[in-house]
Amino acid sequence: MNLIMASFNLIYTIPTIILILILILIIVGVYFYYRRTLPDLSKKDKIILSTLRLFVLVVIVLSTGELAIETIAKKFDEPVTALLIDNSKSVSSEQNLIREKLDKIIRQIKNSNQKIEIFVFNESPRLLHLDSLNQINFNGHSTNISKSINEILKNKNDKNYQNVILITDGIYNSGENPVYLTEKSEIPFFIFGVGDPKPKIDISIDEIITNDLIYAQNQTPVRVNIKSNGFENQFTTISFFEDNKLIEKRDFQIHGNYQELEFFYKPEKEGEKKLSFSISPFKNEYTTKNNFSTRYVKVLSNKIRTLIIAGKPSYDLSFINQAIKTNKDLQTATLIEKNDGSFYPLFGNESFIDSADVIFLVGFPSTNNSDRFIRKVYSKIERDNIPLFILINPDTDFNRLVLFKQFLPFDWRSAFGTASQILIDVPEEKSKNEILNIGSNNPVQVWNSFPPIYRVDREFLSKPESEILSYFKIGNSRINQPLIVSRNLNRHRSIAFLGFNIWRLKLLNAMNEEESIYFERFINNSIKWLTTREVEKNLKVQVSKKIFDINEKVSLIAQFYDNSNQPVEDEQINLEIFQGKDKITSTIFKPIGNGLYTAEIENLQQGDYSFQATTEFSGKKFSDNGRFSVTETETEFRDLQLREDLLKRMSAITKGSYFHISNSDEFINNLNQYLTKKPKQREVTSIIYIWNSPYTLILIILFLSIEWFLRKRWGLL
Template sequence: MEVLGVAAFIKLGLSIQGSWLLLILCLLGAVGVAFYAYRYTIPPVTKSLRRALMALRAAALVLLVLLLFQPILSITRSYFQKPTIAVLVDNSASMTIRDNQHTRAEIVLSLLQHPAFEHLQKFNNLRFFTFADHLYSLKKIHPDSLQFNFEGTDIYSALVEAKQKLLNEYLAGVVLLTDGIYNVGENPLFLAQSYGLPIFIVGIGDPQEKKDVLIARVLTNEVVYAQNKVPVEVVISSYGYDGMKIPLSLKYHNQVVDSKLITLVGNYQEQKVRLTFVPQQEGFQKYVLEIPKLKGEFTTLNNKHSFFVKVLKSKIRVLLLAGAPSADLKFIKRILEDDKDIELTVRTQKKGGGFYERNIEDNWTGKDYEVIFFLGFPRWPVDKITRDFLTKQLLKKNKPVFFLQGPNLNIEELKNFQDALPFTIGTAPGKPREVSLQPTVQGEQFPLIRLQDDFAGSLALWKVLPPVSTFLRNFNPRPESQVLVVMDPKRSKLPNTDSFRKPLILARTLGEHKELALLFYNVWRWDLMMWGVNKTNEALVKFLNRSIRWLTTPEEIKLVKIQTDKLIYRNGEVVHFLGQVYTPDYQPLDNAEVAVTIHTEDRKRITLPFSHVGNGKYQAEYRIAQAGDYRFEGQAFLDGQVIGSDQGRFSAGEFHIEFVSTRMREGLLQKMAQVSGGKYYTPAQIEKMANELHFPPQRLQQTREINLWNKWLVLLLFIGLLVVEWSIRRRKGML
């Protein structure tokens, strides 16, 4: 911690237990006792020796009295602390844009070498940071520490993280050097209003619109099926080319598979275009969207967008068995039917036997299905044909099962299939309860529970989901089942104890066989009621679609598992690797060494060590430097011996998010500075900014308290005084 000068002053204080008046009287009494004891001595001694002995006795008694009153010495030191200024420098790829004669990066580097920052350093502690999609601390800004090649700019998070990192310093303000183009995270203007610190912003770049045509966004499925037409929604934006007609092409292996001629509307208005393609074979496939380079166009880096899809060989056949017509059936059926990759067969029980769909003349029990979905099934007794069919599918062929509880389950009938479920069936249900859900620590990392790519956003989405209905029945997870979601007692208005954190979502994997159970119903609320609070049915749609795909994806049992958090990334994004290592009896192994080697398309090899995070889990990160298809191979070692290995692939699309918007956001930056209490400057005003940034030093006090009464030194001094007095008296033969 740096200070200006030395301590302003030091103040000493003494406090006691009891009354000061009583202490003074006791001290006078102690001195009086010593004086009285040495008025006369036997035998008589010299006057000087008598006074010395009187002083030793008085000192010992005074010290004893002080100890009885438990004195505490306080030392207060006052000093002045320099103010700290956080300097945040935009290190994203948009800083490479050339507005006129210089790139924005060149302007930033020249500003950081300006004497203005030396002037600020004299009176303030400057803390330098660079930021793009994350914040990075630097001891000192050097040209080599700025690459200006990061994809994604999150100004909001950069300001939040800078404040947190300097929590123990006297942070007086923030200097922000940026073009204001944020494309990740929240609007930083909202934060500036409540930031609590002035933000002084130097706007880098030209605020004028540039002539440009760009592919702004692309939306398509990450997982598709061979021989099926796949739509690709493309959003085109342009400025300065109003009325011009240009082709938009979709290519595979440099061959055009679809194209359309579009008429540009300009003024950066978005135009939606739909193209399609039909993948012919399974595997990872790369497609490229292109628009031609136009005369006078500001940049062509945003004229191309590549994406990857994982192609599977056929549709997923799902048999949905419902115990009765219900709102859950209606909404789930609609969502699964809307998924073009799912071939859905529905059978709904009716009282007295049979199914409502009996008029459909097909041999549905003679077909083979990839997922059996129990939706409140069974409610009524199951006929022999259906029971034999399900026994064969679930217990002999080990087909994946998706179980969703209903309000009127026939427990005895369900017990016929409980060996195919991730729970055991206990006592009969009581009354239904409305409960809210909370992912477990284990569930937070599970792919089905990650409803959004952003970890925090996924957890926030679970918190806003409407409550569901469940019975506090004794459905017990099997030992090998994973508890992904439990009741949240606090939000469910139940006693906040572990006994009420009942499991609500279970998953079990046995070899290549998988099971999933939702021990609640009324999931239709996650659709209909979400629209009523200005949200969408995104959570229910994603959960159902991902659940079906997870159930049908075989999972090999390995001692070492290494996977990425996603399959497809954008250029510049961070890939999060997660490793899991087990002993031969499948217990988590915590002392292994794990590393992964990444192979790029241009035959480069990057080796990353993993860090241990506990419970047999390891993690590593890799920032994608270029678009392309990547493969990785990982190994785990124990005492120099290979335990096991794993491999996989991921892809990065050719898309530069930093060039979707190219003009400097001057209006946004001016408002941010204004509402935070700071000021906006142009690069030419950097010296003016340095002269106007004045923050007074902060006066701080540090107080130290010393308990004098329980110190060994004080006790030794007391004993020493008595010993010296006794020694003198003995030598003189005094009584």
């Protein structure tokens, strides 16, 4: 990096003409002050004292004008090549080949006189020094390619990244699809594929699909997605466990590479339950570490009372009402107010408001609604902290909606039209969200294949504490505004669907019974998420996830608040880990500020564990507990096939190149011809604030002290 000073400027807040007049007055004043002295001093001594006094007064005046010096320099950044290396377990079988090619790649980049930065990544990227390549252990528990690319994009302008070399199998099991980020990169990606593009002979449990919240004494479907290759028409056995107790054992025949088995689970009691599935292994499987999978669910006891309030009758209202009625664990009622303040007789009366556990607002409040009724709905939400699902349509009166603003996950600006036809655009990383997970093998494809719906022409903004679950597209262009957005703040939950005619989602494949119920699943998922009540505890402890690999650290985070909901810092919070009734280990949470504490546990063996966190504060005891499991089920072994299609697309989008790492010697030998090597010029601006610098005060005191000392020494009055 070369830095060349270009210019500097003085910055001050006092108008220039006034500043000049003040400086002239200071110069004249100091001149007359030291023009005659007693005793009379030499001209040289008068100049010294005048200079000291003049400097102090000028600095004081400029400081009151908030003087600062701005420097502008030209910076020439050398080109940098970023080398991203997949450090996950899924590439561990090829680690010798990766190390061999890695040495050649680094040597070629060095020969091109280009800087190189090496990142290893699994769940997140880590910068690695050239002397530390032996730290690459290919032992990561998950793969997040997009997070590594995002790290490059975030620092692209400061570091002048000109090329990205990526070594991976393309099997990402965390984060979003990396293709989306490469489209924004404007940097060529040279990608080396690792692994076998042909599927391994293997069978695995890919995913367990069920609701996170279910109800005691009610049957709930649990779907198990199974991937297999090489065992067509063979028979095997799958076992279903609740908290390690066998519920069902079933023989099934393998058909195709993907199949789904459906089980029905009827929990006896409420509480947190661990559901596990295990497939009997075949002798010639590539690995048996992916034959087992676990999921935790929360079992609730009572039925939920749902109230739909609409501005007027609509297809959306009717379809939402029917979707709720398909769930026998829900009770539903509907309120639609007429212009005269009465209610449509086929629906109900205002008394339903008092018993509601969750409220749907469909085009409400509207111009038809009375202020009295709107105020009553608002009072119920405010008093009982009722969760909300709101659907915005042309009947919604935004002037009246302002009353509910504190409960909503979005904000809005002025309208710019009436309504537009749009397409749903769910990011891949959001498709497994418990609200959007509608039970498909590929939920993002289902969501983004739904028929067009409509949206009010108004700019909607997600509030900072909200989570955007879906954007929307006009044509093929994503609009970065929320369509589906949720919020969980201060123990209040809300979901907003900022579109209407959502009944059209039922039309994706109305003749297919499985696909025709996606709409019902979305509505029911929303209700279950909204009605998840958070226990109002002063001390709350959560594990980072429920299932850990046997080699992973178990991470926990605690939040501690006093009775006025203020964070409590620097308290000792004890953590104990149990397996059954046996205490395994204990530690103390480490405070990280703002009422947050963290703890990590290592070297736990396979099994089910519980934890107990305790502390004392102001003479009272506080505690929290929970469960987690440690297994040998490897996320990295759920998918074993090199994603060449993905990697080729990434390289093509960025005008780079793709090679399988085993056939890459010729490309590596000529790598210097492919790398971009343009130095980048940019301006670097820095501001030195003179007026509030401690050195300015020191200089003022120093010069005044010297002046005082000289005056005393020379005997001035």
